[in-house]
Amino acid sequence: MEILKIKGGRPLIGSIPISGAKNSALALLPATLLAETPCTIENVPDIRDVKIFVNLLRQMGAEVAAEGSTLRVDATRVTNRPMTDSGVRSLRASCYLMGALLGRFGEAVVGLPGGCHLGPRPIDQHIKGFEALGATVSQRDGAIHLKAPRLKGARIYLDVVSVGATINIMLAAVFAEGLTVIENAAKEPEIVDVATFLNGMGARIKGAGTDVIRIRGTSRLGGCRHAIIPDRIEAGTYMIAAAATGGEVRLDQVIPLHLEPISAKLREMGVPVTEGDESVTVKGTKNLLPADIKTQPYPGFPTDLQPPFTVLLTQAAGTSLVIENVFEGRLRHTLELNRMGARIRTDGRMALIEGGTPLNGIQVRAVDLRAGAALVVAGLVAEGETVITDIHHIDRGYEQIDGKLRRLGADVWRE
Numbered sequence: 001m002e003i004l005k006i007k008g009g010r011p012l013i014g015s016i017p018i019s020g021a022k023n024s025a026l027a028l029l030p031a032t033l034l035a036e037t038p039c040t041i042e043n044v045p046d047i048r049d050v051k052i053f054v055n056l057l058r059q060m061g062a063e064v065a066a067e068g069s070t071l072r073v074d075a076t077r078v079t080n081r082p083m084t085d086s087g088v089r090s091l092r093a094s095c096y097l098m099g100a101l102l103g104r105f106g107e108a109v110v111g112l113p114g115g116c117h118l119g120p121r122p123i124d125q126h127i128k129g130f131e132a133l134g135a136t137v138s139q140r141d142g143a144i145h146l147k148a149p150r151l152k153g154a155r156i157y158l159d160v161v162s163v164g165a166t167i168n169i170m171l172a173a174v175f176a177e178g179l180t181v182i183e184n185a186a187k188e189p190e191i192v193d194v195a196t197f198l199n200g201m202g203a204r205i206k207g208a209g210t211d212v213i214r215i216r217g218t219s220r221l222g223g224c225r226h227a228i229i230p231d232r233i234e235a236g237t238y239m240i241a242a243a244a245t246g247g248e249v250r251l252d253q254v255i256p257l258h259l260e261p262i263s264a265k266l267r268e269m270g271v272p273v274t275e276g277d278e279s280v281t282v283k284g285t286k287n288l289l290p291a292d293i294k295t296q297p298y299p300g301f302p303t304d305l306q307p308p309f310t311v312l313l314t315q316a317a318g319t320s321l322v323i324e325n326v327f328e329g330r331l332r333h334t335l336e337l338n339r340m341g342a343r344i345r346t347d348g349r350m351a352l353i354e355g356g357t358p359l360n361g362i363q364v365r366a367v368d369l370r371a372g373a374a375l376v377v378a379g380l381v382a383e384g385e386t387v388i389t390d391i392h393h394i395d396r397g398y399e400q401i402d403g404k405l406r407r408l409g410a411d412v413w414r415e
């Protein structure tokens, strides 16, 4: 089991490129199952979740060839088989096999998805969507069984704004007869990326990025070439780390508009953020103001950046409030941060963070992906050496985190 060691106290200085978005890549890979000819996907992040998903595609009979960060996926010889192994159960995005296999074969057996433990993560809205399209859905032996001899377009209102349900319904609906309308759809940039990819394959999807998405069914899709959008969560993590260490960091290959919820919050705290065409620069300040964070679906403040942002708030001059509106169990990182010297009190979905608390390097455990990212930021700020265990969680979503941090002058290594 690898660990990360960080000697804190050095400001991050310099520039690094941001990789392709995890949450796009993990939806585009299953989307390739819908194409009759090979797809080429550029800017694929080299992260653990992608490797696991590529293995799942290979298990199903797809040919996947990599050249640098470009993947060529030929899913023409894929056969439908129950997908229930540990890879499926370790990924949240494996739930997209339901929509993609239902769309392609009219039936699917897919194990219940995994992903970060953030409290309950139901899939009732995915199922509501599949049923509205005409599928029968049942759960047996830890797997979802779906069947629909013919999918028919329908009007589907999501009771909660869900990234996963929006994408899954899009995947199933591209071959549904007639018009499917998703109302109260999620608006994340990754959803727009998936719709752009599917449209490149020949699908007819309109409205992605708004809360009403219209999908007119088609009978065939072909492969296409597509470059994944930059990972706004990876970028946001480094923006936070730059601010927390009082450094100056330029992030290249980003879409500044996607980072606006984070840039706006940093500016509110007195941290200058400047935007180029495809870059953002964050300049740390000694006088960090406190701020309140309420996580929301896009374009609100992203839940995935709440854990690392909490660390920044421990360094502000005053008390800050965090309200985690998306996942009820996403404050577990605060326990480890308190062991490092933070003073954070939690109550349900709320955390009250006392600012101006020095952090000390100790051994801590990454309980999930972004809790792990929070500990990395804490380690960069802390006095002394921080040892982070269970870093396989961090590797799920950050490409070469130690290498990128070293390029910015951090004293961090993997053992």
Ligand SMILES: CC(=O)N[C@H]1[C@@H](OP(=O)(O)OP(=O)(O)OC[C@H]2O[C@@H](n3ccc(=O)[nH]c3=O)[C@H](O)[C@@H]2O)O[C@H](CO)[C@@H](O)[C@@H]1O
Residues within 6 Å of the ligand: 023, 026, 092, 093, 120, 121, 122, 123, 124, 125, 126, 127, 160, 161, 162, 163, 164, 165, 186, 297, 303, 304, 326, 327, 328
């Ligand atoms: C692989 C991937 O893209 N993961 C992202 C995706 O997760 P994921 O797609 O799982 O998150 P959702 O947007 O679906 O979840 C949002 C909220 O809706 C609830 N819900 C969701 C579906 C459902 O059927 N019923 C239901 O009640 C969830 O419990 C949660 O409270 O979006 C989250 C919210 O931006 C991010 O944190 C994750 O990084």
Ligand SMILES: C=C(OP(=O)(O)O)C(=O)O
Residues within 6 Å of the ligand: 022, 091, 092, 093, 114, 115, 116, 304, 369, 370, 397
């Ligand atoms: C919650 C996350 O991922 P997943 O949905 O894949 O568990 C995340 O990326 O922070």
